[in-house]
Amino acid sequence: MLNKYPLWKNLLIVAVLGIGLLYASPNLYRPDPAVQISGESSGTQISAREIDKITAALTAADIDHFGAEADTTGKSGLVRLRHADDQLHAQKLIQRALGDGYVVALNMASNTPDWLSGLGAGAMKLGLDLSGGVHFLLEVDTDAAIATRLEHYSTGIKKKLREERIRGFVRLGEQGIIRGKFSSEENRDKALSVIRKEYTELTAQRVSAPEGEEAFYLEALLSETKRKEIEDYAVGQNLTTLRNRVNELGVSEPLVQRQGRNRIVVELPGIQDTAEAKRILGKTANLEFRLEARYDAEPSDREQFNFRNPGRGEPNAWLEREVVITGERVANAQASFDENGMPQVSITLDSEGGALMHRVTRHNINRRLGVLFIERKSRTRYETNAAGEEQVVRVPYDEKKIISLATIRDALGVQFRITGLDAPGEATELALLLRAGALAAPIDFVEERTVGPSLGAENISKGLLSVQIGLAAVALFMLVYYRVFGIIAVVALAFNIVLLVGAMSLLGATLTLPGIAGIVLTVGMAVDANVLIFSRIREEIAEGASPQHAINAGYGRAFVTIMDANITTLLVAVILYAVGTGPVRGFAVTLSLGIVTSMFTAIMGTRAIVNLIYGRRRVSKLAI
Amino acid sequence: MSEEKKFIRFMSARKVAAAFSLAAVLASILLIAVKGLNFGLDFTGGTLIEVIYEESVPLQEVRNTLETNGFESAIVVNFGSDTDVLVRLPQGLSPTLGEQVLSALRADSPYDVELRRIEFVGPQVGEELREQGGLAVLLALIVVLIYVAMRFQMKFAFGAVLALAHDVVITLGVFSLVGWDFDLTVLAAVLAVIGYSLNDSIVVADRIRENLRGMRGYSPVDIVNISLTDTLGRTLVTSGTTLMVLVALALVGGEMIHSFALALLVGVGVGTYSSVFIVASLLVAMKISPEDLVVPEKEGAELDELP
Numbered sequence: 001m002l003n004k005y006p007l008w009k010n011l012l013i014v015a016v017l018g019i020g021l022l023y024a025s026p027n028l029y030r031p032d033p034a035v036q037i038s039g040e041s042s043g044t045q046i047s048a049r050e051i052d053k054i055t056a057a058l059t060a061a062d063i064d065h066f067g068a069e070a071d072t073t074g075k076s077g078l079v080r081l082r083h084a085d086d087q088l089h090a091q092k093l094i095q096r097a098l099g100d101g102y103v104v105a106l107n108m109a110s111n112t113p114d115w116l117s118g119l120g121a122g123a124m125k126l127g128l129d130l131s132g133g134v135h136f137l138l139e140v141d142t143d144a145a146i147a148t149r150l151e152h153y154s155t156g157i158k159k160k161l162r163e164e165r166i167r168g169f170v171r172l173g174e175q176g177i178i179r180g181k182f183s184s185e186e187n188r189d190k191a192l193s194v195i196r197k198e199y200t201e202l203t204a205q206r207v208s209a210p211e212g213e214e215a216f217y218l219e220a221l222l223s224e225t226k227r228k229e230i231e232d233y234a235v236g237q238n239l240t241t242l243r244n245r246v247n248e249l250g251v252s253e254p255l256v257q258r259q260g261r262n263r264i265v266v267e268l269p270g271i272q273d274t275a276e277a278k279r280i281l282g283k284t285a286n287l288e289f290r291l292e293a294r295y296d297a298e299p300s301d302r303e304q305f306n307f308r309n310p311g312r313g314e315p316n317a318w319l320e321r322e323v324v325i326t327g328e329r330v331a332n333a334q335a336s337f338d339e340n341g342m343p344q345v346s347i348t349l350d351s352e353g354g355a356l357m358h359r360v361t362r363h364n365i366n367r368r369l370g371v372l373f374i375e376r377k378s379r380t381r382y383e384t385n386a387a388g389e390e391q392v393v394r395v396p397y398d399e400k401k402i403i404s405l406a407t408i409r410d411a412l413g414v415q416f417r418i419t420g421l422d423a424p425g426e427a428t429e430l431a432l433l434l435r436a437g438a439l440a441a442p443i444d445f446v447e448e449r450t451v452g453p454s455l456g457a458e459n460i461s462k463g464l465l466s467v468q469i470g471l472a473a474v475a476l477f478m479l480v481y482y483r484v485f486g487i488i489a490v491v492a493l494a495f496n497i498v499l500l501v502g503a504m505s506l507l508g509a510t511l512t513l514p515g516i517a518g519i520v521l522t523v524g525m526a527v528d529a530n531v532l533i534f535s536r537i538r539e540e541i542a543e544g545a546s547p548q549h550a551i552n553a554g555y556g557r558a559f560v561t562i563m564d565a566n567i568t569t570l571l572v573a574v575i576l577y578a579v580g581t582g583p584v585r586g587f588a589v590t591l592s593l594g595i596v597t598s599m600f601t602a603i604m605g606t607r608a609i610v611n612l613i614y615g616r617r618r619v620s621k622l623a624i
Numbered sequence: 625m626s627e628e629k630k631f632i633r634f635m636s637a638r639k640v641a642a643a644f645s646l647a648a649v650l651a652s653i654l655l656i657a658v659k660g661l662n663f664g665l666d667f668t669g670g671t672l673i674e675v676i677y678e679e680s681v682p683l684q685e686v687r688n689t690l691e692t693n694g695f696e697s698a699i700v701v702n703f704g705s706d707t708d709v710l711v712r713l714p715q716g717l718s719p720t721l722g723e724q725v726l727s728a729l730r731a732d733s734p735y736d737v738e739l740r741r742i743e744f745v746g747p748q749v750g751e752e753l754r755e756q757g758g759l760a761v762l763l764a765l766i767v768v769l770i771y772v773a774m775r776f777q778m779k780f781a782f783g784a785v786l787a788l789a790h791d792v793v794i795t796l797g798v799f800s801l802v803g804w805d806f807d808l809t810v811l812a813a814v815l816a817v818i819g820y821s822l823n824d825s826i827v828v829a830d831r832i833r834e835n836l837r838g839m840r841g842y843s844p845v846d847i848v849n850i851s852l853t854d855t856l857g858r859t860l861v862t863s864g865t866t867l868m869v870l871v872a873l874a875l876v877g878g879e880m881i882h883s884f885a886l887a888l889l890v891g892v893g894v895g896t897y898s899s900v901f902i903v904a905s906l907l908v909a910m911k912i913s914p915e916d917l918v919v920p921e922k923e924g925a926e927l928d929e930l931p
Binding site: 450459470473477478513520524527531532538557560561565591 | 676739
């Protein structure tokens with residue numbers, strides 16, 4: 001018999017290897033250390049003027065640089081450096097040359113050719129343990145968010161019952177249960193129907209009075225789905241806020257992601273100053289609601305503010321100095337449509353905020369109410385101290401801008417809306433700003449990992465070295481032990497690594513230090529399939545089978561074993577991925593991808609080569 | 625297969641192996657219970673700061689600096705080299721501790737102090753990671769039990785899972801004995817050991833199943849012996865290549881991956897031994913026979929035969 005693969009199988013193998021090589025290749029183009037600039041507000045354009053300033057500053061300081069350019073959208077600009085050591089120095093120089101209003105971030109500029117990027121190919125992302133940077137795990141205090149909301153319901157119910165003239169006693173008890181006590185059954189039932197009608201998100205029911213008490217009770221509590229909704233909302237709101245703030249930090253590829261029920265992961269590659277990062281992440285933006293100043297108001301009672309997005313008409317407006325309410329009173333803000341299909345933003349305040357808003361607005365109908373968005377920013381100054389050293393001085397200041405100025409049509413309460421918006425996009429943005437400015441549920445830092453850049457670089461070089469040594473040792477052993485078949489196995493092993501790297505790059509998986517360990521382990525274990533096959537072939541030959549028959553039987557009989565062994569390992573890797581976080585996940589990813597690619601190269605790949613060498617002719621002896 | 629097959633009588637050593645394994649497992653459990661594992665920061669929570677001094681400094685000086693700054697509970701050790709200093713602080717302190725320690729060290733040192741890493745893990749996170757880790761190991765064992773029972777047979781599943789538990793316990797025992805740091809990467813390594821050792825056990829079990837079905841005229845014990853002899857070459861080669869890369873990883877992979885490589889080295893070593901002696905011995909002890917594979921419906925009744 002002859003061992004021959006049908007043409008389609010050979011083509012398939014060549015195609016898979018070709019694609020693997022293609023997508024693995026971007027990893028060969030080392031990125032250049034670079035500095036990226038962008039405007040602090042989205043309106044700022046990066047033009048040739050800014051680029052000239054940058055190159056002038058770098059040239060003056062004798063820093064080797066090249067390829068400075070603004071990107072086609074004009075949103076950002078980039079300058080590449082020859083030496084990574086210059087990066088921090090260059091960042092400072094550029095920040096200084098451009099002044100405030102620009103975000104200057106460290107970056108690694110990709111050198112992947114355009115035709116490769118066009119195919120969606122790119123280098124593997126490096127985990128923080130390899131690139132250096134900060135990892136934060138933040139926990140959102142969702143209990144606090146639920147407590148606030150319950151408080152708001154409880155006051156709301158009290159007020160409603162008073163309005164409906166139902167006498168009773170309502171209070172917020174333990175475990176988030178709102179309890180009502182009434183002197184008559186009739187009042188209790190009336191209250192119950194009011195609550196059920198007005199507060200559909202609460203589940204209210206009658207409960208029997210304690211022994212020997214002449215009263216009628218009811219209990220209302222948040223349904224589980226509503227609770228979850230509030231939690232999701234609190235986490236989502238914090239996510240948005242954190243994303244905005246991270247952008248402010250000027251990190252090239254930040255990650256802000258929800259993890260589990262109430263946690264948020266923030267990863268900032270390249271950031272070294274954790275104190276600064278924490279300050280910015282933990283700060284509270286805020287809102288102020290103020291009435292527009294009357295024309296005849298005393299100058300000491302009014303203040304002028306610019307609009308955040310000066311669109312139509314006026315660039316600024318005069319508001320009263322007195323603040324009606326602040327962002328802490330805002331419970332929710334959502335973009336929606338009014339009855340005429342026009343975009344609007346619905347705002348929900350807490351009960352105290354509602355009362356304050358009501359008191360002020362009922363006497364000021366037809367005046368305009370402004371919303372100020374307050375961000376804490378800092379200006380950078382350079383001073384020379386007594387010792388003649390230059391020092392960077394950061395002066396924090398509050399930037400207040402108007403995000404909405406709308407006419408009051410009616411006395412406002414706990415719930416009101418801002419209408420007269422031009423586009424749904426405007427409503428969405430306004431709602432986002434309102435939420436970002438409102439005090440989100442409190443967050444705590446529960447985990448923090450900072451990896452310095454030198455440790456990251458060292459981890460990469462040590463990891464690569466161990467892959468090389470491991471690969472060399474295994475290759476040498478296989479060559480000595482299996483001769484020609486050993487060479488075939490080593491070729492397959494090399495392709496296995498190419499496929500693994502290609503698959504990781506294509507899937508956008510992140511390479512971590514345990515991930516490199518996973519690759520090393522894959523190198524050790526990937527030969528297992530070949531060892532199984534080759535031992536079988538040797539056994540067949542020992543039992544007197546012809547070489548062609550031995551090859552066929554060896555591959556055939558080893559296949560089941562390899563499948564069973566690899567599927568069970570894959571199951572364990574999947575469990576590892578499911579329960580693991582961060583670096584451990586990186587290990588699970590490389591391990592499972594490695595199992596899949598190694599099965600392909602070790603079974604189909606080696607078979608194709610074996611067939612090419614031995615398949616088409618009479619063979620009397622196998623070099624195995 | 626007319627001629628008499630040559631094979632090594634592994635199973636004659638099975639009583640000795642069983643006694644040895646039992647002793648090792650009991651000793652490991654005792655060690656873990658009494659001495660405990662040297663849990664790393666991931667599981668205990670707390671703060672860890674690694675810095676590199678330009679020149680090597682006496683650790684006592686670093687300790688003094690920290691004490692005068694109010695960090696009495698700090699543990700200070702060298703990490704990898706004598707310029708590399710690791711400071712560990714217990715939990716219950718604020719998240720900004722890392723920066724405070726760093727600036728204290730910088731203020732007090734005549735040399736340049738370079739930050740390598742800061743890690744802070746809150747107490748609740750540490751506790752969760754411990755629970756998740758234990759859960760992951762249990763889950764892995766259960767999934768393996770189900771898969772092997774489906775693909776092979778209940779006796780094989782018991783053998784494989786007991787062998788895995790044996791490997792995990794002994795690996796943890798070695799960690800407890802030597803006092804190596806047990807962190808998240810070691811947990812990942814333990815799960816990888818499960819995967820690896822299972823791979824080994826499956827290969828052996830697969831050959832036993834094949835020979836039980838295909839060979840006539842041998843006792844089940846001899847069939848197990850023959851199967852072990854058949855797969856011995858493969859077992860040694862694969863373990864050998866895997867150990868080779870692990871040694872490379874342990875020697876040059878760097879400090880952050882060191883415990884991980886050690887855990888795998890121990891685990892793969894124990895795993896190789898267990899796939900030869902534990903899985904096979906258990907199958908013999910459970911009186912595996914060709915009938916087990918012919919009528920798989922009878923599985924329920926066989927549980928009683930456990931020793």
